[in-house]
Amino acid sequence: MTSAITIENLVKVFDSFVAVDHVNLEVPRGIVFGILGPNGAGKTTLLRMLSTVLKPSEGTAKVLGHDILEEPIKVREIIGVLPEDTGLYDRLTPAETLLFYGKLRGMESSNLFARSEALLTLLGLSEKRHAKIGTLSKGMKQKVALMRAVLHEPEILFLDEPTSGLDVMSAREIRGLIKDWASKGRNVILSTHNMWEAQQLCSMVAIMDKGRVVSVGTIEELERMTRQRDLEEIFVHLIRGEAER
Amino acid sequence: MKRLSFFTIWSSLPNSQLLNIVWRELLDALRDRRTMVATIMLPIVLVPLSLNIPMFLMSPKRNPPSLGILQLDKEAGNFTSMLKGIGELRVTEISPEENATDLVSKNVFDLVLIIPANFTQLILSGGRGDLVVIYDASNTRSATGLSIVDAARSYYSNKIVERRLRERGIDPSIVDPVGLRSFNIREVTGAQAFAGMMVPYFIGLVSILAGGSFATDTTAGEKERKTLEAFLTMPVTRVKIVMGKFLGVFFLSMVSVIFDLIGMAIGISIYMSLFYEISMEAGNAQLSIGPLNLFLIAIFALIVSVTGDAVLMVVCTYAKSFKEAQQYSSFLLSAFTIPMIGIMFFPPSLLENLVYLPIYGPIVVMRNAVFNVSAPGQLILCLASSMACIAVLLFLAVRLFSSDKVLFRT
Numbered sequence: 001m002t003s004a005i006t007i008e009n010l011v012k013v014f015d016s017f018v019a020v021d022h023v024n025l026e027v028p029r030g031i032v033f034g035i036l037g038p039n040g041a042g043k044t045t046l047l048r049m050l051s052t053v054l055k056p057s058e059g060t061a062k063v064l065g066h067d068i069l070e071e072p073i074k075v076r077e078i079i080g081v082l083p084e085d086t087g088l089y090d091r092l093t094p095a096e097t098l099l100f101y102g103k104l105r106g107m108e109s110s111n112l113f114a115r116s117e118a119l120l121t122l123l124g125l126s127e128k129r130h131a132k133i134g135t136l137s138k139g140m141k142q143k144v145a146l147m148r149a150v151l152h153e154p155e156i157l158f159l160d161e162p163t164s165g166l167d168v169m170s171a172r173e174i175r176g177l178i179k180d181w182a183s184k185g186r187n188v189i190l191s192t193h194n195m196w197e198a199q200q201l202c203s204m205v206a207i208m209d210k211g212r213v214v215s216v217g218t219i220e221e222l223e224r225m226t227r228q229r230d231l232e233e234i235f236v237h238l239i240r241g242e243a244e245r
Numbered sequence: 246m247k248r249l250s251f252f253t254i255w256s257s258l259p260n261s262q263l264l265n266i267v268w269r270e271l272l273d274a275l276r277d278r279r280t281m282v283a284t285i286m287l288p289i290v291l292v293p294l295s296l297n298i299p300m301f302l303m304s305p306k307r308n309p310p311s312l313g314i315l316q317l318d319k320e321a322g323n324f325t326s327m328l329k330g331i332g333e334l335r336v337t338e339i340s341p342e343e344n345a346t347d348l349v350s351k352n353v354f355d356l357v358l359i360i361p362a363n364f365t366q367l368i369l370s371g372g373r374g375d376l377v378v379i380y381d382a383s384n385t386r387s388a389t390g391l392s393i394v395d396a397a398r399s400y401y402s403n404k405i406v407e408r409r410l411r412e413r414g415i416d417p418s419i420v421d422p423v424g425l426r427s428f429n430i431r432e433v434t435g436a437q438a439f440a441g442m443m444v445p446y447f448i449g450l451v452s453i454l455a456g457g458s459f460a461t462d463t464t465a466g467e468k469e470r471k472t473l474e475a476f477l478t479m480p481v482t483r484v485k486i487v488m489g490k491f492l493g494v495f496f497l498s499m500v501s502v503i504f505d506l507i508g509m510a511i512g513i514s515i516y517m518s519l520f521y522e523i524s525m526e527a528g529n530a531q532l533s534i535g536p537l538n539l540f541l542i543a544i545f546a547l548i549v550s551v552t553g554d555a556v557l558m559v560v561c562t563y564a565k566s567f568k569e570a571q572q573y574s575s576f577l578l579s580a581f582t583i584p585m586i587g588i589m590f591f592p593p594s595l596l597e598n599l600v601y602l603p604i605y606g607p608i609v610v611m612r613n614a615v616f617n618v619s620a621p622g623q624l625i626l627c628l629a630s631s632m633a634c635i636a637v638l639l640f641l642a643v644r645l646f647s648s649d650k651v652l653f654r655t
Contacts, residue, residue: 014650053477054649076480087475089269091276096252103265104479109256130252148475149610 002065004029004156004187005050009059012045012211016086019045023212024060027204032178032188034202036195036235042086042211043191047158049215050189051081063212064155084143084161090134094125094144097133105152112151119147123173139170156187163197175201195232205231207238212231213239262481267496274459274497276397283458283503288451291510293515296443298521303385305333307519310390313339320365324401328358333393345379355387356380358394368405371542403505433616437533440513441615442589447512448542449585449608455501456494457574460557463490465570468562473652475545483646491558491639498550506543538614541624545607545614548631552603553581555638562645588612600627603634 005027006087012020020042024155027033035043048054050061050071060067066074088097133141142162149157155159160180163171178201182188192198198205199219206216210222215222215238221230228234251272274280301307303330312327312334329336336613339348345357345548357544359377367374381387383650433441446603467473476486557574564570588596588608600606614617645651 048474050370051478053474054653073480073482076478079478081475081478081479083471083474085471085474087472089472090470091273092269093252096255096272099252099255100265100269101475101479103260104262104481106260106262106480113256117650130250146477205537 002029003027003062004025004031004061005061005120005189007046007050007059009060010046010056010061011058012042012049012054013057018211020049022058023208023211023213024217025206026215027187029187030182030185031203032182032190032201034198034205035191035208036193036198036205036231037208038239039193040210041208043208044160045211046208047081047160047189047191050078052076078155078177078206079158080149080152080156081158082142082145082149082160082162084164086141088133088141088145088148090132092133093130094120094133094136094147095129098147099146101148104160107152115151115153116147118153123147123177139166142170142174144168146177150177150181154186156183156189158189160191161193162190163192163194174195176195185201195230195235199231205237209239215239262485263489263492266481266486267492270463270490270493271496274462274493276604277459277462280459280462284455284497285504287454288501288505288508289511290508292447292505293512294449296447296509296512297515297520297652300516301632303389304520305389305393308386309335310355310386310393311335311337311353311389313337313343313345313348314356315341315343315345315359316341317362318364318366321360324360324397326399327401328394331393331397334390339654346360349379349381349387352384355384356390356394371409373381388432431616431618434533436513436517437615439516440534441612444509444514444542444615445608445612446585447509447591448502448546448611449549449588449604450582451505451508451551452498452502452546453578453581454606455505455550456554457557459497460554461561461567461570463493464561465564465567468564469567469642471567476584477652485644487558487639487643487646491555491642494554494558495551498554499547502543502546503548505546517615520604534615535617538617538619541619542611543612545610545627547629548607549604552607552631552635552638553577559638559641559645562642563651583624601630602632606630614636 003026007023007025007027010020010023011018023042023046035046036041047053049056050063050068052068052075055069056076060069062068063075064078066078068075089100092100098116098119099112102116105114117126120129124144125140125143125147126138128140133144136144146159146162149159149170157178162174162178166174171191175197178188178190182201188201190198190201202219204216204218205222207214207222215225217225219234222231226234226237228237254270258268274284284318309332314328314330314336316322316325316338325336325338328334337354339345339354339357345359348354348357357379359379361374361377364374364376376398378391378392380391406420410417410419467476556577560573560577561570564573584605585608588599588605591599596609596612600609600623609623610619610627613623
């Protein structure tokens with residue numbers, strides 16, 4: 001079976017700043033894969049390259065066998081992305097937002113309406129379907145952005161800090177949706193600062209610092225390797241080790 | 246019955262990525278007060294107002310300067326009556342106790358005319374009587390009043406010369422030996438000459454402004470609001486994204502040009518009915534532009550607008566932030582509009598050469614259309630140069646939309 005994602009020597013340089021530095025990774029199919037790291041570690045840049053928003057300076061990656069440089073449209077068809085900023089149009093309503101992105105993805109009308117209704121109901125936004133997004137709370141906006149990402153039932157979901165800044169209830173709902181999504185055998189690539197969340201959701205993690213992958217493996221493997229008890233301790237141990245190096 | 250809403254219309258549109266992008270852009274614009282003001286309110290309100298407010302302020306018939314007359318000569322009633330009869334001055338007689346300079350400096354009157362005590366006596370004795378005017382050169386109405394008073398003085402003086410010469414048995418034409426007869430080579434009415442000066446400037450200016458706000462919003466605005474990243478993760482090519490945005494801007498510009506032309510028609514109608522004072526000749530106030538030339542004005546106004554929008558799309562895509570984009574836009578709009586003022590006064594030989602330049606060429610074509618002197622070859626070349634310019638600008642916009650450095654630079 002092919003991997004969900006194969007990253008080969010991926011580099012991204014902005015002027016003279018190396019944001020991602022020769023990253024190599026293999027993400028197996030059907031798991032929630034966490035990308036952890038401090039601010040400026042290169043997590044968002046890596047996700048942007050994998051979702052074909054940014055072009056790599058060097059190297060390449062394959063998403064379900066499709067090369068991000070050679071088949072960017074094909075890659076975009078099979079992924080769903082929740083960026084760090086929700087990136088929603090404030091003057092559209094949630095229903096219009098789903099209609100816009102669903103049509104961009106070429107979804108059939110009947111399927112699009114059925115999916116939209118199901119998602120609006122699932123995330124408790126039925127009553128807000130015709131309210132302008134600009135009037136919604138941060139948690140509601142995040143839910144709409146998540147609906148946009150999963151609307152077409154993508155094979156791989158990229159989530160960049162999905163619960164950042166949300167209240168406890170909203171964050172809990174979104175984590176529930178991620179778990180539910182992963183339970184169907186689909187991939188989730190999760191970039192987060194929240195170690196507890198990563199521990200709860202991820203089967204495997206990569207820890208990044210200064211653009212490089214410091215360590216990768218299942219949480220148990222990392223615990224054994226670092227002799228630490230939980231992900232937060234592992235993270236602190238690895239990042240301190242990098243700083244001392 | 247299903248309620249008709251933007252959502253239901255959108256749902257029923259064909260499943261085309263380009264159409265979908267255009268619709269979203271238009272819906273976004275429709276819900277943005279700033280864009281709607283620039284597209285509809287600006288042309289329909291600003292054009293008639295900016296055409297007519299200066300005219301109202303400067304027109305002595307509608308807004309006559311106030312003239313105080315200090316008549317120290319009780320026998321100079323003829324001249325005072327003549328001034329009162331002109332109708333372009335609001336005349337009030339003032340008493341000798343009042344200080345004329347104070348009255349003007351305190352804006353009680355725009356100007357004060359002093360008729361000296363011996364004025365009539367000097368004239369009747371064959372001498373020269375000097376009138377005195379106190380006015381304020383910094384006040385336009387005061388300066389206008391002075392020229393009206395001076396014209397009245399000149400007329401009154403000529404009548405006296407005429408009477409004196411006749412009394413001596415001399416033909417008055419002896420003092421005016423050179424005449425002038427003019428022949429106009431074009432059949433252009435005074436109204437057309439006025440419209441030929443005003444239409445290209447106002448339509449050009451508003452056309453440039455029309456889609457500008459939206460072109461800035463759809464590029465720099467989208468970057469600033471961080472909506473672009475999610476958009477770029479959709480299976481849509483950058484060419485389609487740029488074309489969708491451009492077609493949205495194009496459609497809005499078209500709407501704006503229609504309102505621009507309506508605003509211009511309203512403005513000129515108001516001007517003609519209230520302020521037209523150039524000539525008493527019947528027919529000189531007629532403005533007749535044929536349907537073909539009206540169509541040309543509309544088409545070339547749209548071309549000006551769309552070319553300006555394409556320039557702004559490129560520049561605003563490059564801008565780091567909305568604020569930076571607005572700075573670029575302000576500079577560009579000034580750069581576009583300053584030569585437009587020149588077009589009102591440039592000699593025809595220079596205008597002939599400008600016709601092939603994007604933005605300015607279509608404005609010259611509009612001017613020619615007002616005078617009904619459009620040349621087909623010129624139109625085709627002007628159209629071709631504008632189309633080529635728009636194509637190059639769109640190509641540049643696509644290149645910028647494909648550049649990580651441009652889209653994600655901070």
